Amino acid sequence: MSRNEAAIATAAGPGWLNRVVIYGLLLIFAAVYLTPLFVMLATSFKSLDEIRGGDILALPRDPTIEPWLKAWGSACIGVTCEGIKGYFWNSLRMVVPAVLISTMLGALNGYVLTKWRFRGHKIVFGLMLFACFIPFQSVLIPMARVLGTLGLSNSITGLVLVHVVYGLGFTTLFFRNYYEAFPTELIHSAQMDGAGFFTIFRRILLPSSAPIIVVCVIYQFTNIWNDFLFGVSFAAGESAPMTVALNNLVSSSTGVKEYNVDMAAAVIAALPTLIVYVLAGRYFMRGLMAGAVKG
Amino acid sequence: MAFIEIDRLERSIGGNHILKGIDVALEKGGFLVLVGPSGCGKSTLLNAIAGLQPPTAGDIRIDGQSVLALHPSKRDIAMVFQSYALYPNMTVAQNIGFPLEMSGTPKAQREDEIRAVGKTLQIEHLLDRRPGQLSGGQRQRVAMARALVRKPRLFLFDEPLSNLDAKLRVEVRAEIKRLHQQTGATIIYVTHDQIEAMTLATQIVVMKDGVIQQSGTPAEIYNRPANMFVADFMGSPAMNMLPGQVAGDGRHMAPDAAPDRLLPLPFALRVGRRIVFGIRSENISAEGNGVEALDLPVEIVEPTGSDVFVWLRLGSAHLSARLPATSDPQLNENLRITMDISRAVIFDGESRERIDGAGH
Numbered sequence: 001m002s003r004n005e006a007a008i009a010t011a012a013g014p015g016w017l018n019r020v021v022i023y024g025l026l027l028i029f030a031a032v033y034l035t036p037l038f039v040m041l042a043t044s045f046k047s048l049d050e051i052r053g054g055d056i057l058a059l060p061r062d063p064t065i066e067p068w069l070k071a072w073g074s075a076c077i078g079v080t081c082e083g084i085k086g087y088f089w090n091s092l093r094m095v096v097p098a099v100l101i102s103t104m105l106g107a108l109n110g111y112v113l114t115k116w117r118f119r120g121h122k123i124v125f126g127l128m129l130f131a132c133f134i135p136f137q138s139v140l141i142p143m144a145r146v147l148g149t150l151g152l153s154n155s156i157t158g159l160v161l162v163h164v165v166y167g168l169g170f171t172t173l174f175f176r177n178y179y180e181a182f183p184t185e186l187i188h189s190a191q192m193d194g195a196g197f198f199t200i201f202r203r204i205l206l207p208s209s210a211p212i213i214v215v216c217v218i219y220q221f222t223n224i225w226n227d228f229l230f231g232v233s234f235a236a237g238e239s240a241p242m243t244v245a246l247n248n249l250v251s252s253s254t255g256v257k258e259y260n261v262d263m264a265a266a267v268i269a270a271l272p273t274l275i276v277y278v279l280a281g282r283y284f285m286r287g288l289m290a291g292a293v294k295g
Numbered sequence: 296m297a298f299i300e301i302d303r304l305e306r307s308i309g310g311n312h313i314l315k316g317i318d319v320a321l322e323k324g325g326f327l328v329l330v331g332p333s334g335c336g337k338s339t340l341l342n343a344i345a346g347l348q349p350p351t352a353g354d355i356r357i358d359g360q361s362v363l364a365l366h367p368s369k370r371d372i373a374m375v376f377q378s379y380a381l382y383p384n385m386t387v388a389q390n391i392g393f394p395l396e397m398s399g400t401p402k403a404q405r406e407d408e409i410r411a412v413g414k415t416l417q418i419e420h421l422l423d424r425r426p427g428q429l430s431g432g433q434r435q436r437v438a439m440a441r442a443l444v445r446k447p448r449l450f451l452f453d454e455p456l457s458n459l460d461a462k463l464r465v466e467v468r469a470e471i472k473r474l475h476q477q478t479g480a481t482i483i484y485v486t487h488d489q490i491e492a493m494t495l496a497t498q499i500v501v502m503k504d505g506v507i508q509q510s511g512t513p514a515e516i517y518n519r520p521a522n523m524f525v526a527d528f529m530g531s532p533a534m535n536m537l538p539g540q541v542a543g544d545g546r547h548m549a550p551d552a553a554p555d556r557l558l559p560l561p562f563a564l565r566v567g568r569r570i571v572f573g574i575r576s577e578n579i580s581a582e583g584n585g586v587e588a589l590d591l592p593v594e595i596v597e598p599t600g601s602d603v604f605v606w607l608r609l610g611s612a613h614l615s616a617r618l619p620a621t622s623d624p625q626l627n628e629n630l631r632i633t634m635d636i637s638r639a640v641i642f643d644g645e646s647r648e649r650i651d652g653a654g655h
Contacts, residue, residue, distance in 0.1 A: 183378060183380065185376045185377070185378050185380040186380045186382065188342075188345070188347050188367075188374075188376070188380070189374065189376055189380035189382075190382070190393070191347070191366075191367045191368060192345060192346075192347075192367045192368060192372065192373065192374050192394075193368065193393050193394035193397050193441075193445075194368035194394055194397030194398055195368070195393075195397050199397070203382075203393075204382055204384075207384035208383055208384055
């Protein structure tokens, strides 16, 4: 035992006890967070009879994928009984353009706000930051008016617009902080070499922006995918996103409550964000750190 | 009319005057070094020439034409930045080829030119690497290659050697000099290192606080500094400066540090006038035995291998003398020295400007 460890041991009991306490606590918290997921997954593979009769924490005795198929293809949402698949595609059709557009615009804003400074650039950035702190609820009615005027009410295009506008503050913040640390000499050099505004952006800046693009995409993807309020306010019915459909599915009270179908639908709804995190999570942490330290 | 003409150039940011009326003229093929302490405005001047920071007044003409209205890319100027500014996501070859690509040079020709310039700078074997995989000296060469490949009418260098270690700095310095001699390019070069300025320049401009202190050939700047700032800034060790008063017959000075040790002056001045007597360490020798010889105690001995620098005490002041390596001065003992008075420089005590012999 080194002197350091000995000192710790005398101050807080023997070393192994510390380990036990630390790992014990970690296990408890992991269990707290993982239990709901486990219950969801387990329930989604059980038959209704088993759910009614059995223990909520038990593994399915007789696993079935029937609830998953039903949730995807034939569960009743409102008056139509075609499952959530249509709404899943709605969500994808909303989230992909919204994420791409808001990320690209954020990058462009960050580029201009750091490398092509104009008079009042601080005020412009301040106002955009301010947008991050406006509660969703307070823009609902003005936004509805705007969408109505543009003829985009109850459409996926309208939702894309809403999410792009609302996400712009965040993406601009991400990119501005990242580009702030990007050497301006490189921009000057490219300018002297004859590169224009967009060439510099495309050839010099964007290729060096992978970490912050990943951060932006993950952040925007999760936020937009999980959004319920804008979805339920601006796109009811046929063009509703996944989250709204899930809510309708669960709250439809026709006949028996099908917990297994609800759970399967919920897992399907959560799956894309989960996949994005698993695939890009490593870069997410790295990008956040880079931004935090340099910004 | 000179090739490059900078005419009463001014720049101020928010009431801060960075450049206060700069006038510079440079002939084609000249090597102009802008030198001065940090914050003197030399980099601002360079950026103004490049077009990266527009001046608030004045004009810059190249080949008789004002370039102020031209975008940096249209001025036909290449610049080597202090940080080298290599594009991190491109290979060395792509970096060098970037300006050619931007000007629409066909790919085959581009590759030929990249290879040719790579050969000149001995970086052919690095063409496929990325800047992150290069050493400082190699990055420096790539940055120079990227400037060279454009064959611009003017090169700008912004402290290009300041990120290199001492040995490499000397090497690259020689390389830049060789390139200048080979290509006959016109170069404006910014540095705070007076040795770089002396070794490279055909013309030196010494700046301080946004004002040109002196402009001239390295020899002029070194031997006939316009004022005490230039005399002190150029040369290492700095010129010995002794403030004092003209005494006796007007051909001697009584230094404040030791009023009884009269120093001879190169020309006569009004008795009682406040002056500063300046002499470089190499103009003090331990030889000769004339009436003007001084016996001064040795305080510090600094052998450099090629020379020995000796610090001598004169009353409350110090003098540095550069002696041949063969001399063997003894610490704390008196050393008999003579000064080459014809090389001494006299400054006015108030204005701190150099005084010439006639009319005083």
